[in-house]
Every structure is written in C-alpha cells, then in structure tokens.
Amino acid sequence: MSLARINWRELLARFGLVLALLALVIILSAMSDRFLTQSNIINVLRQISINAIIAAGMTVVIIGRGIDLSVGSLLALTGVVGASLAVGGLPAGVAIAAALGLGLAMGVFNGAFVAYAGIAPFIVTLAGLTIFRGMALAFTDGRPVSGLPPAFMTIGYGSFLGLPVPIWIMLGFLVVTHVILRYTALGRAVYAIGGNEEAARLSGIPVRRVVLFTFAYSGLAAAIASMVLTGRLNSAQPSAGVMFELDAIAAVVVGGTSLFGGKGGVFGTLIGALIIGVINNGMNLLNVPSFYQQIVKGGVILTALLIERLVSARRT
Amino acid sequence: MALLSMHGVSKRFGAVTALQGVDFTLEAGEVHALVGENGAGKSTLMKILAGVQPPDEGHMQLGGDDVRFSSVQEAQARGVVMVYQELALVPTLSVAENLFLGRLPRFVDYGALRTRARTLLAQVDLHLDPDTEVARLSIGERQLVEIARALAREGRVLILDEPTAALASTETDRLFEIITRVKASGVSVVYISHRLEEVFRIADRVTVLRDGALVGTRTVADTNAEQVIEMMVGSSVHRYERPARVRERVVGTFEVTERDLRPVRITLHAGEIVGLAGVIGSGRERVLPCAFGLRGSARWNDAAIGSPRDAIKAGIVLVPSDRKTQGLVVGLSVEANLSLATLGRLQRFGFMRAGAVRAQSRHWIERLSLRPPDPDKAVWELSGGNQQKVVIAKALATEPEVLLLDEPTRGVDVGARAELYDVIDDLSSRGLALLLSSSDTEELLGLSDRILVFREGRVTAELQPPYDYEEVVAHVTGAHQLA
Ligand SMILES: Nc1ncnc2c1ncn2[C@@H]1O[C@H](COP(=O)(O)OP(=O)(O)OP(=O)(O)O)[C@@H](O)[C@H]1O
Numbered sequence: 114m115s116l117a118r119i120n121w122r123e124l125l126a127r128f129g130l131v132l133a134l135l136a137l138v139i140i141l142s143a144m145s146d147r148f149l150t151q152s153n154i155i156n157v158l159r160q161i162s163i164n165a166i167i168a169a170g171m172t173v174v175i176i177g178r179g180i181d182l183s184v185g186s187l188l189a190l191t192g193v194v195g196a197s198l199a200v201g202g203l204p205a206g207v208a209i210a211a212a213l214g215l216g217l218a219m220g221v222f223n224g225a226f227v228a229y230a231g232i233a234p235f236i237v238t239l240a241g242l243t244i245f246r247g248m249a250l251a252f253t254d255g256r257p258v259s260g261l262p263p264a265f266m267t268i269g270y271g272s273f274l275g276l277p278v279p280i281w282i283m284l285g286f287l288v289v290t291h292v293i294l295r296y297t298a299l300g301r302a303v304y305a306i307g308g309n310e311e312a313a314r315l316s317g318i319p320v321r322r323v324v325l326f327t328f329a330y331s332g333l334a335a336a337i338a339s340m341v342l343t344g345r346l347n348s349a350q351p352s353a354g355v356m357f358e359l360d361a362i363a364a365v366v367v368g369g370t371s372l373f374g375g376k377g378g379v380f381g382t383l384i385g386a387l388i389i390g391v392i393n394n395g396m397n398l399l400n401v402p403s404f405y406q407q408i409v410k411g412g413v414i415l416t417a418l419l420i421e422r423l424v425s426a427r428r429t
Numbered sequence: 430m431a432l433l434s435m436h437g438v439s440k441r442f443g444a445v446t447a448l449q450g451v452d453f454t455l456e457a458g459e460v461h462a463l464v465g466e467n468g469a470g471k472s473t474l475m476k477i478l479a480g481v482q483p484p485d486e487g488h489m490q491l492g493g494d495d496v497r498f499s500s501v502q503e504a505q506a507r508g509v510v511m512v513y514q515e516l517a518l519v520p521t522l523s524v525a526e527n528l529f530l531g532r533l534p535r536f537v538d539y540g541a542l543r544t545r546a547r548t549l550l551a552q553v554d555l556h557l558d559p560d561t562e563v564a565r566l567s568i569g570e571r572q573l574v575e576i577a578r579a580l581a582r583e584g585r586v587l588i589l590d591e592p593t594a595a596l597a598s599t600e601t602d603r604l605f606e607i608i609t610r611v612k613a614s615g616v617s618v619v620y621i622s623h624r625l626e627e628v629f630r631i632a633d634r635v636t637v638l639r640d641g642a643l644v645g646t647r648t649v650a651d652t653n654a655e656q657v658i659e660m661m662v663g664s665s666v667h668r669y670e671r672p673a674r675v676r677e678r679v680v681g682t683f684e685v686t687e688r689d690l691r692p693v694r695i696t697l698h699a700g701e702i703v704g705l706a707g708v709i710g711s712g713r714e715r716v717l718p719c720a721f722g723l724r725g726s727a728r729w730n731d732a733a734i735g736s737p738r739d740a741i742k743a744g745i746v747l748v749p750s751d752r753k754t755q756g757l758v759v760g761l762s763v764e765a766n767l768s769l770a771t772l773g774r775l776q777r778f779g780f781m782r783a784g785a786v787r788a789q790s791r792h793w794i795e796r797l798s799l800r801p802p803d804p805d806k807a808v809w810e811l812s813g814g815n816q817q818k819v820v821i822a823k824a825l826a827t828e829p830e831v832l833l834l835d836e837p838t839r840g841v842d843v844g845a846r847a848e849l850y851d852v853i854d855d856l857s858s859r860g861l862a863l864l865l866s867s868s869d870t871e872e873l874l875g876l877s878d879r880i881l882v883f884r885e886g887r888v889t890a891e892l893q894p895p896y897d898y899e900e901v902v903a904h905v906t907g908a909h910q911l912a
C-alpha cells in the first residue's frame with residue numbers, strides 16, 4: 114500500500130509540472146476560443162523566448178547554488194554595445210559576436226568575484242545589476258540606439274520552417290544547456306557543487322573554475338536574449354530588461370529547480386517559462402487589467418512552490 | 430627506500446597546533462595504521478598528504494621526488510587517494526555519479542557509467558541500483574560507496590580515515606578482504622582507526638600520534654595493545670564494566686515500523702539500556718530514526734510520533750548517527766550548538782539569558798571533557814570525536830526521559846569513549862531509559878541490559894546478560910542459523 118503511494122508521489126513529482134501546464138491550457142481554451150489557435154501558440158512561444166533563454170542560463174547558476182541578479186542590466190548593456198557597433202559600420206555578425214563576447218566577459222567578472230574572492234553571489238550580482246545598467250546608460254547617454262542593419266530584423270522577425278527565428282534560438286539554447294548539464298562532466302560538476310560543495314572539492318573537482326563557468330554561461334545567455342530583443346524592437350534600449358532577472362528566477366523555480374542547488378534542470382525551466390507565459394497570454398486574451406495580472410503571476414509562483422513542497426515532503 | 434616520507438610536518442590552525450614536526454613513512458605495499466586520541470592530528474596529517482590542505486612546515490617525498498600538493502587533483506594525479514572521516518558524497522546525485530565524481534569523461538554515457546558502477550559496487554559487495562540517490566542510503570552504505578570510489582581511482586596510496594566507524598562486523602570483514610587484496614597488488618594503505626583490534630588484525634606497522642606530535646612507530650608483530658594504548662594516552666585506561674540491574678518502572682512502549690522493517694515493539698524501563706544489534710541493512714539502523722519521527726511510522730505509548738517535535742514533547746531525544754548533516758550547525762560555536770535544543774529554557778521574555786547559556790555550556794564542556802574547553806570555538810574547528818561530544822551534550826541538555834543513541838561513539842577515541850560510557854551510565858542510574866543502536870559489539874555488550882538482534886528487517890533474538898561475545902556475533906551475522 115505504501116509502495117503504491119510512493120509511486121504516485123514520484124509520478125506527480127516528475128510530471129506534475131507538465132500536468133499543471135496541460136490543466137492551464139485546457140482551462141484557458143475553454144474560456145477563450147482564441148487561445149488554442151496555431152498563431153496564438155506560436156505567439157506565446159515567441160513571447161517567452163527571451164525569458165526562457167535568460168532562465169536557462171539562470172538554471173545553470175542556481176543548480177550550482179548561486180543566483181544571478183545582473184542579467185536584466187547585462188541584457189541592456191550587451192544590446193546597446195552590439196547595436197552601436199553595428200550602426201557604426203561593423204558587419205552585423207561581428208557586432209553580434211562582440212556583444213556575446215561582452216556578455217561572457219561580464220559573466221566572468223561576476224563569477225570571478227564569487228569563485229575567487231568568495232563574495233556571496235547575491236551581493237556580487239546585485240552590484241553587477243547597477244554597474245551594468247550604469248554602463249549601458251553612460252555608453253548611450255541614456256538614448257536608444259536605432260538604425261540597425263537588416264540582420265537584426267531577421268533575428269527578430271525572420272522565420273525558418275514555419276517557426277519564428279526567436280523560437281529556434283530559444284530551442285537551440287535550451288538543447289545546448291540541457292546537453293551541457295546532463296551529459297558533460299562540467300554539467301555534472303555543477304550539480305555536485307550545488308549538492309555538496311565540500312564533497313565536490315574533495316573529489317578533485319575544480320570548484321572555482323566550475324562556478325566561474327556558471328556565471329559566464331548566464332552572462333552569455335543574457336547577451337543572446339539581448340540580440341533577440343534588439344531584433345524584435347529593431348533598436349537597443351539602455352533601459353531594457355528591467356526586472357527580467359525576477360522573471361527568469363520565477364521560471365526556474367516554478368520549473369522545479371531548487372534554490373538550494375544540486376537539483377533541477379532546464380526542461381523544467383522551459384515548462385516554468387511556458388506556465389508563466391501561458392498565464393500572461395491568457396489574461397491578455399481575457400482582458401484582465403495589468404495590475405491584477407501581476408497579482409495572479411505572484412500567486413502562481415507561490416502555488417507552484419507550495420505544490421512542489423507538498424509533493425516532495427518526506428521523500429528522503 | 431620508502432615509497433613515501435613526510436619530514437617535520439607542522440600545521441597550525443590559529444592558536445591550535447594540530448601537528449608539530451611529525452615524521453611519517455610509508456613502504457610500498459604495507460598497511461600502516463595511524464592511531465591516537467581525538468584531536469591527535471591523524472586526519473590533519475593525512476589531509477596534508479592528500480592535498481586537502483598545505484602544511485605550514487615540512488616536506489614530503491613520494492617515489493623519490495619532492496612533492497608539494499596544492500590541491501586534491503594534484504595528489505590524485507600522483508596516486509594518493511583518501512576516504513575522509515566526514516563522509517564526502519553529494520547527496521543529490523546518484524550512486525554511479527558519486528563513484529565517478531571528478532573523473533567523469535567529458536561527455537557522460539549513462540549506460541557505461543551504470544555498468545562500471547555495478548562492477549565497482551560488487552567489489553565492496555554492495556548490491557544497489559547505481560541510479561539510487563545517495564541521500565537515500567544509510568551511513569554504512571555511503572561509507573562503502575566511498576570506499577568503492579577510492580578503489581576506482583586505482584591509486585598507489587590509499588588513505589582510509591576511520592572507515593569502519595559506521596560499519597558492522599561483517600562489512601568490516603569485507604573491507605579487510607579488500608584491503609588485503611589491494612595490498613597484494615602493491616598499494617600502500619594508511620589505516621586510521623580507534624579500534625585497536627582492527628589495527629592488530631590488518632596492519633603491518635602502527636604510528637601513534639599524541640597532541641599533534643609523533644610518539645613513535647612500531648612493527649605490529651613486535652608490540653601489543655597495551656603498549657599502543659599507553660603510547661596513545663600516556664597512562665592506562667580503565668575498561669568499562671556494567672553491573673547487573675533490576676527493571677522496575679515501565680517508562681513506555683515503542684512501536685515502530687518502516688518499509689524495510691517489520692513492526693517492532695520495545696518496552697523500556699526506567700534506567701534501562703536496550704541495545705540494538707544488527708548489520709547494516711538488517712533494519713537495526715532504521716529503528717531510531719523511526720522512533721524519533723524522521724521516517725516510517727512510530728507510536729510511543731499509543732500516541733503517534735510523526736515528527737521530531739512530537740518526540741521531543743514526549744521526552745524522547747535522538748543523538749543522530751551523522752553529526753555533520755544531522756547533529757550540528759558546524760558554523761556556530763560550541764555554546765550555540767549546545768543551547769539549540771534548550772532555547773525555550775534558556776530564555777526569558779524572548780531574550781536569551783547569557784548567564785544561563787554560559788553556565789550550561791560550561792557544565793557540559795566539563796562533564797564531557799571537551800577539548801579545547803572553549804565554548805566560543807566554532808564546531809567545525811573541533812576534531813571528529815569532540816564534535817560528537819557536542820552532539821551528545823546537546824541532547825542530554827534537554828533532560829529527556831528516553832535517549833536514543835545512534836552510533837554514539839562513532840569516531841570517538843578510547844579515552845573519550847570511557848568518559849561517554851560513564852556519562853551514559855550516570856544517566857541511566859538517574860532513571861533515564863536508553864535505546865542504543867551500535868555497530869560496535871563490544872560497546873553493546875558493555876552497556877546493554879538486554880540486546881535485541883535484528884536480521885532481515887525483524888528481531889531475531891533477544892539476549893540477556895551475561896553475554897557470550899561469540900554468540901552475539903553468531904546471531905548478528907546469521908551464523909547461528911547455520912549451526
Ligand atoms: N580546519 C580546522 N580549523 C581549526 N582547527 C582544526 C581544523 N582541523 C583540525 N583542527 C584542530 O587540529 C587538531 C587535530 O585535529 P584532527 O582532526 O587532525 O584530529 P584527529 O586525530 O583526526 O581526531 P579524531 O580522532 O577526533 O578524528 C584538533 O585540535 C582540531 O581541533
């Protein structure tokens with residue numbers, strides 16, 4: 114009898130998120146006949162792509178028991194720098210590569226303070242949050258960068274095999290992240306460090322380098338998301354990405370990754386981002402005023418965590 | 430020439446001198462025991478060898494070359510592998526992944542990983558699904574996983590820091606077979622243990638440390654237990670004998686059960702010590718966590734114990750077997766840890782009474798001879814044995830009616846053991862009822878008023894004093910069944 118209960122629990126723990134998403138989809142399609150249409154589904158996927166990319170990077174950091182609050186500001190910084198280089202005459206590919214390199218470098222900057230100076234990730238990236246924002250504003254004097262070459266339009270509005278390019282970028286980045294986390298020694302080291310850092314060190318894992326990697330990866334994710342956003346807006350705003358870090362963290366935790374590290378994965382994060390995206394979309398379709406939307410979103414995050422707690426309670 | 434030699438190794442931690450000019454040599458293919466009381470510096474010396482921490486002074490030679498390891502990776506690259514006293518596995522990862530932690534190939538092939546994991550586990554006779562999360566294993570199983578992991582690295586120096594502390598006698602036998610095997614293949618083994626009978630069974634040489642200094646190295650064939658104990662403590666230790674007692678007042682009855690444990694009823698009398706014997710996996714190791722409301726289901730005098738809070742309210746306290754993860758907040762001071770379970774009593778109108786807190790910690794530090802006797806020291810700075818004293822003191826401070834002791838002297842040296850036994854004896858003579866779960870048969874024989882033997886998830890025998898050592902072992906191992 115107890116066996117049956119445990120199996121049921123594990124089933125729920127494993128597929129509960131997907132079930133929750135399905136339930137949401139069913140409810141919303143009953144409430145609005147515009148919801149379950151091909152164009153709306155693609156619309157939702159495109160809307161979540163930026164958050165999902167940032168959240169994938171965030172997942173890596175959080176599994177290693179870190180946090181990265183600087184991603185929203187870094188998105189703005191890499192966006193304006195990349196866009197300015199392109200406007201200034203560099204080939205679009207080079208400008209984009211430079212922006213991604215900058216994201217990586219700033220991630221390394223965060224990671225170095227965490228891994229080598231031993232400062233708490235929360236503090237380091239909180240500093241990063243204001244520093245990168247300040248740099249983005251100073252670099253552009255507070256003005257948006259526009260007049261971009263057509264390559265950016267392709268990123269924002271192009272499509273391939275019937276799917277918009279942002280969705281492809283999101284899927285590609287999620288797959289790469291999944292492979293790194295699950296199938297590489299580096300990824301498994303991230304889990305080990307999040308689960309028990311001392312044990313990881315004693316096992317001969319180069320803990321500092323791995324921690325550095327997690328932040329660098331998150332920086333790269335922010336820069337990739339930034340290129341997508343720049344393409345969508347066809348301009349780069351130094352004020353873009355405010356509070357994006359919170360949406361990303363929400364997707365990660367709703368997706369079942371533990372803030373205490375060592376557990377979780379990027380598949381859950383995708384579902385988390387979808388749940389949040391579907392709710393946003395549904396409320397828009399139902400004309401829920403935006404003030405109430407925020408309340409609902411917060412409520413969903415709490416509910417997801419509450420359910421996850423109830424399901425995993427007493428499991429060890 | 431020796432495979433490895435350490436010369437004049439010193440190490441200080443702030444004001445504490447952990448090691449002072451210690452020399453140590455290791456021959457190829459020998460088993461070298463390292464003994465000494467808690468805090469003698471055994472773990473520190475070996476951690477220096479394994480690259481966990483650098484020495485302040487001194488130098489090392491390995492295979493004729495001067496070496497200085499600045500990280501665990503470097504030591505492992507030269508073939509030095511250590512199984513730590515404090516378990517060092519990642520609880521959220523699977524057994525297979527823990528086995529290859531730090532040595533995973535760049536891309537992980539889970540099928541191959543599982544197959545290799547099974548082979549390694551078979552070497553230590555552990556038949557587990559390699560996908561099991563480590564968090565679900567018992568301490569003894571974890572210890573065996575760690576040993577399998579060390580074997581997987583195929584080093585030429587294998588350091589085992591109190592490997593048998595959590596193992597029952599059959600697992601110990603298995604470990605000794607493994608040690609004999611790796612020794613035959615030319616590997617040198619450093620064996621740290623507080624159990625001298627093991628040292629005399631397995632070791633070729635024995636080195637004794639006392640207060641961070643080398644006392645001497647002896648060939649095992651040319652020495653005896655008394656001599657080694659004398660080297661360790663500098664004087665002789667009295668052996669603990671338990672007088673017979675009468676059972677009178679019934680304190681209550683436990684009924685516990687769990688997935689791997691059939692329902693058991695245990696009635697406890699005031700002042701009684703009931704010993705629980707059994708190998709790991711026999712169900713014995715499940716009883717106390719159940720009784721404390723951590724897992725399974727438990728009733729005490731027909732009231733359900735669903736959580737540690739219920740248990741504590743009913744006057745039941747547990748001294749858990751894994752001090753690092755369950756017993757202590759290692760970042761806090763000794764005093765803070767000692768007061769954790771008695772916060773209610775130590776406050777007035779919500780404010781901690783500093784005087785009472787200090788008095789309580791002084792009392793227990795003295796009663797258990799904690800070293801160093803400093804209430805403000807952080808717990809992680811103490812040696813393993815002294816940490817265990819803090820856990821026990823914390824539980825005792827609540828003045829419980831029933832004390833559950835899970836491997837109470839795991840990693841505690843001879844001298845400190847005797848002190849702990851005195852404390853336990855004193856408590857039972859004041860009417861406290863105790864349930865003692867232990868892998869150490871001698872400890873059970875010395876302390877218990879009766880012994881329940883567990884095998885295959887149930888009680889298979891109840892033994893009364895006077896005990897016959899061999900009979901108890903026969904029951905525990907199931908050899909009784911064969912006769
Ligand atoms: N990281 C540390 N920081 C401060 N002091 C330490 C540290 N590690 C060990 N010590 C101190 O060094 C001394 C030696 O400790 P060590 O752990 O080597 O003893 P041990 O012989 O292994 O004892 P046990 O048998 O109890 O495990 C002790 O006094 C201990 O408190």
Ligand SMILES: [Mg+2]
Nearest residue numbers: 471472514813
């Ligand atoms: Mg030690």
